[in-house]
Amino acid sequence: MKNLSSNKVDSVSNIRLAFFLNLGFVIIEIIGGLWTNSIAIISDALHDLGDSFSLGLSWGLEKYSRKKRDGRYSFGYGRYSLLAALINGLILMAGSVYILSEAVPRLFKPEQINARGMLLLAVGGIVVNGIAAFRVKKGKSLNERIIALHLFEDVLGWLAVLIVSIVMIFKYIPLLDPILSILFIVYIVYKVIINLKKTFSILLQAVPEGISIDEVEEKLLKIENVVNLHHIHVWSMDSLNNVLTAHIVVKDNTTSGEIKEIKRKAKEIIESININHSTIEIEHESDLCKMRDNECF
Numbered sequence: 001m002k003n004l005s006s007n008k009v010d011s012v013s014n015i016r017l018a019f020f021l022n023l024g025f026v027i028i029e030i031i032g033g034l035w036t037n038s039i040a041i042i043s044d045a046l047h048d049l050g051d052s053f054s055l056g057l058s059w060g061l062e063k064y065s066r067k068k069r070d071g072r073y074s075f076g077y078g079r080y081s082l083l084a085a086l087i088n089g090l091i092l093m094a095g096s097v098y099i100l101s102e103a104v105p106r107l108f109k110p111e112q113i114n115a116r117g118m119l120l121l122a123v124g125g126i127v128v129n130g131i132a133a134f135r136v137k138k139g140k141s142l143n144e145r146i147i148a149l150h151l152f153e154d155v156l157g158w159l160a161v162l163i164v165s166i167v168m169i170f171k172y173i174p175l176l177d178p179i180l181s182i183l184f185i186v187y188i189v190y191k192v193i194i195n196l197k198k199t200f201s202i203l204l205q206a207v208p209e210g211i212s213i214d215e216v217e218e219k220l221l222k223i224e225n226v227v228n229l230h231h232i233h234v235w236s237m238d239s240l241n242n243v244l245t246a247h248i249v250v251k252d253n254t255t256s257g258e259i260k261e262i263k264r265k266a267k268e269i270i271e272s273i274n275i276n277h278s279t280i281e282i283e284h285e286s287d288l289c290k291m292r293d294n295e296c297f
Contacts, residue, residue: 018132018151019055025128026052029121036117039106043099043181044125044157050092051154057084078238082199089196096185096192103181110174118165125158157184198239205235208242211273219269220246223262225254227285234275244270244278252284 026048033042069076133151160183164176198209207213217229228249236242250262259282270278 014136015055015059018136019052019059021128021132022048022055022151023052025124028124032117032121036114036121037111038113038118038177039099039103039181041118041121041161043103043184044154044161046092046095046099048154050095051151053087053091054084057087075237075243078241082202082238085195085199086203089192089199092188092192093196096189099181100185103178103185106178107175107182110178113168113174113177115165115168115172118161119169122158122162122165126155126162129154129158202236202239205233207234208236208239208274211242211275216244216270216273220248220266223265223269225250225258225262227251231281237277241277242275244275245280246278247281247283249283249285249287252286254284 026045029041029045029048033039033045064077064080067073067077129151133155136151160180164180167173168176202208211234213232213234216234217232220226220229226248230247230249232244232246234242234244246266248262248266250259254262262282263280266280267278
């Protein structure tokens with residue numbers, strides 16, 4: 001128990017450190033982007049600002065999600081992370097549209113760029129994001145691993161800025177800056193759309209990725225004495241915790257001992273396909289259940 005508590009404290013402190021490192025560098029980045037007149041750096045500052053907001057929410061939610069379920073939230077507080085993902089996605093989309101409106105005109109009318117300033121900021125970006133990524137990567141939680149991947153993506157982005165700035169020091173090509181900016185934005189929008197699609201799927205209670213209801217039904221129907229299934233639903237609370245409800249119909253002469261065995265086997269099957277919370281109702285063939293003929297839900 002002591003180790004578990006220690007891991008939780010480490011998770012919060014790791015995300016907190018990543019948040020302050022990221023936010024501090026965003027301020028430097030915005031100032032540096034204006035100083036160098038680089039739309040690529042300003043667009044990456046937008047990305048990092050979104051990251052800082054994500055890290056701040058993750059930091060808060062890491063603590064808030066530990067709240068135990070109560071009378072208001074019977075499944076717990078895990079879905080608050082979806083709210084954070086939705087807000088972050090919408091902010092990044094809006095900011096991306098703005099940056100594109102600034103970058104596209106520069107394709108036709110490039111502006112003066114401070115390549116050496118870009119180089120300094122790129123080195124700073126690699127160092128800051130690299131430290132934050134490696135610190136968070138040491139954590140045990142899935143939340144930390146996802147954040148670490150995001151931060152490593154930022155390191156790759158700054159490597160691209162570094163390469164462009166070195167090229168421009170030796171051969172001045174100001175067109176590279178808006179091109180790099182547009183590539184950043186296209187990549188960001190692509191990732192945001194994927195994440196928003198996943199978020200909406202969870203909010204709308206779609207069957208989680210990697211789980212097939214047909215496969216679940218097929219396996220459950222193979223259990224001895226099971227004759228039918230209905231009212232089977234699978235959804236995810238927060239992309240990590242999957243839930244299943246089902247009515248299992250058994251033969252009328254099935255004994256209580258056999259029913260216990262059916263439940264045990266059903267739970268075993270359900271847990272093997274990454275569903276960690278299930279509610280199973282056992283019915284006999286002669287039982288009256290309105291849901292058999294009218295599955296509105």
